[in-house]
Amino acid sequence: MSPRRVLHELEQHERSHGANESTYWLYFELLWRDFFQWVALEQGKRLFRAQGIRSKQKTWRVDPDVIARWQAGETGVDFVDAFMHELNATGWMSNRGRQIVASYFAKELGQDWRIGASYFESTLIDYDVASNYGNWAYQAGVGNDSRDRHFNVSRQQDTYDPTGAFRNMWL
Numbered sequence: 001m002s003p004r005r006v007l008h009e010l011e012q013h014e015r016s017h018g019a020n021e022s023t024y025w026l027y028f029e030l031l032w033r034d035f036f037q038w039v040a041l042e043q044g045k046r047l048f049r050a051q052g053i054r055s056k057q058k059t060w061r062v063d064p065d066v067i068a069r070w071q072a073g074e075t076g077v078d079f080v081d082a083f084m085h086e087l088n089a090t091g092w093m094s095n096r097g098r099q100i101v102a103s104y105f106a107k108e109l110g111q112d113w114r115i116g117a118s119y120f121e122s123t124l125i126d127y128d129v130a131s132n133y134g135n136w137a138y139q140a141g142v143g144n145d146s147r148d149r150h151f152n153v154s155r156q157q158d159t160y161d162p163t164g165a166f167r168n169m170w171l
């Protein structure tokens with residue numbers, strides 16, 4: 001199904017039933033998708049450089065054991081591990097989860113973000129080169145985000161899984 005079709009259906013739905021918060025967010029997320037498609041088109045192979053499209057001089061580590069534990073969902077950080085178990089079992093993970101595990105991989109573990117991105121490439125059922133590498137570079141601080149933000153995993157867990165239901169399901 002093309003994004004254009006989704007947009008037309010969305011507009012049709014809004015005309016018939018009115019706009020609401022959900023229709024707004026669906027439209028907004030489609031803009032992100034479009035944005036990363038254009039970034040990939042503009043940047044070409046620069047998207048895959050360790051220093052990213054911003055030529056940020058960062059030192060990335062490559063520790064096979066650390067990477068294997070992240071992939072298997074055995075980091076010891078429950079929220080990260082639950083998301084990785086979900087990915088490994090289903091080939092899917094929510095956008096929130098993707099942001100958290102990618103930020104953890106690049107910012108906490110300091111591992112080369114492209115290895116994390118390539119793991120997503122081999123596991124995601126909705127893998128898309130522009131969305132995947134664009135989002136990964138963004139989370140690693142070498143993409144489009146000039147603020148280079150950092151996800152606090154325990155705060156994310158308190159906000160999005162306060163009762164532990166998600167962790168209980170996947171751990």
Ligand SMILES: Cc1cc2nc3c(=O)[nH]c(=O)nc-3n(C[C@H](O)[C@H](O)[C@H](O)COP(=O)(O)OP(=O)(O)OC[C@H]3O[C@@H](n4cnc5c(N)ncnc54)[C@H](O)[C@@H]3O)c2cc1C
Binds near residue numbers: 093094
């Ligand atoms: C590290 C990382 C890697 C990702 N890799 C991919 C990938 O390989 N393929 C992929 O399609 N999406 C990727 N995304 C974007 C996003 O996580 C998924 O598109 C989203 O989880 C799909 O779920 P949904 O259809 O319920 O999204 P909804 O929230 O319902 O959004 C509707 C649509 O908007 C688009 N969209 C939403 N969020 C994003 C986003 N952050 N970037 C780009 N498009 C977005 C998608 O086409 C999505 O189907 C990645 C995000 C991150 C943080």
